[in-house]
Amino acid sequence: GAGVSQSPRYKVAKRGQDVALRCDPISGHVSxxxxxxxxxxxxEFLTYFQNEAQLDKSGLPSDRxxxxxxxxxxxxxxxxxxxxEDSAVYLCASSLDNGAYLYEQYFGPGTRLTVT
Amino acid sequence: EDKxxxxxxxxxxxxxxxxxxxxxxxxxxxxxLLWYKQEKKAPxxxxxxxxxxxxxxxxxxxSILDKKELFSILNIxxxxxGDSAVYLCAVSSGGGxxxxxxxxxxxxxIQP
Numbered sequence: 001g002a003g004v005s006q007s008p009r010y011k012v013a014k015r016g017q018d019v020a021l022r023c024d025p026i027s028g029h030v031s032x033x034x035x036x037x038x039x040x041x042x043x044e045f046l047t048y049f050q051n052e053a054q055l056d057k058s059g060l061p062s063d064r065x066x067x068x069x070x071x072x073x074x075x076x077x078x079x080x081x082x083x084x085e086d087s088a089v090y091l092c093a094s095s096l097d098n099g100a101y102l103y104e105q106y107f108g109p110g111t112r113l114t115v116t
Numbered sequence: 117e118d119k120x121x122x123x124x125x126x127x128x129x130x131x132x133x134x135x136x137x138x139x140x141x142x143x144x145x146x147x148x149l150l151w152y153k154q155e156k157k158a159p160x161x162x163x164x165x166x167x168x169x170x171x172x173x174x175x176x177x178x179s180i181l182d183k184k185e186l187f188s189i190l191n192i193x194x195x196x197x198g199d200s201a202v203y204l205c206a207v208s209s210g211g212g213x214x215x216x217x218x219x220x221x222x223x224x225x226i227q228p
Contacts, residue, residue, distance in 0.1 A: 033216075041220055042120075042206070045217065046215075048215050091158065104164045107160070
């Protein structure tokens with residue numbers, strides 16, 4: 001029974017580099033979410049997919065952040081020209097929720113990004 | 117803007133004590149309130165609450181929601197050192213399955 005998996009678990013990038021973070025949701029989960037969690041804070045919403053459609057990207061902090069889920073399963077969060085303020089844990093969550101019923105979100109272990 | 121406020125932000129108690137963690141919220145189009153436990157890794161799901169006054173229980177943990185006063189509490193009885201974690205409260209709002217708005221969490225430390 002696989003849960004949500006994320007890779008890499010840790011990433012160190014030099015300022016200005018591009019990074020790509022991967023999320024494998026629980027099989028069959030319709031909804032997928034990305035969150036950013038700074039040290040000592042609760043997760044903050046970045047973007048949401050229902051299947052392959054990105055329905056909400058209001059939380060993406062700048063146009064350097066881009067997410068996709070082309071086949072409605074695996075998702076990638078890409079950050080271009082990384083800045084030090086991008087250092088955080090990036091959490092992915094998935095849910096059965098298709099908007100008609102309420103289901104809880106299950107979280108992956110996160111990718112800890114450090115920008116030096 | 118949706119807001120979730122948790123209190124206290126940190127709490128230290130002794131094993132065997134009972135603790136109550138608080139979560140108040142201001143959101144538009146409330147759908148549900150969720151509690152998660154986070155121990156240096158992925159938040160793990162505890163409860164989802166949608167209706168007022170109905171207690172949800174799992175072992176030594178229980179939670180209840182008051183939609184009139186816009187708050188929820190999480191109770192842990194007979195605490196154990198393994199209960200040490202950050203407890204996150206989050207609210208789902210909006211017309212669709214939107215992202216959760218989280219509080220900052222309560223950092224709970226159980227001393228032996």
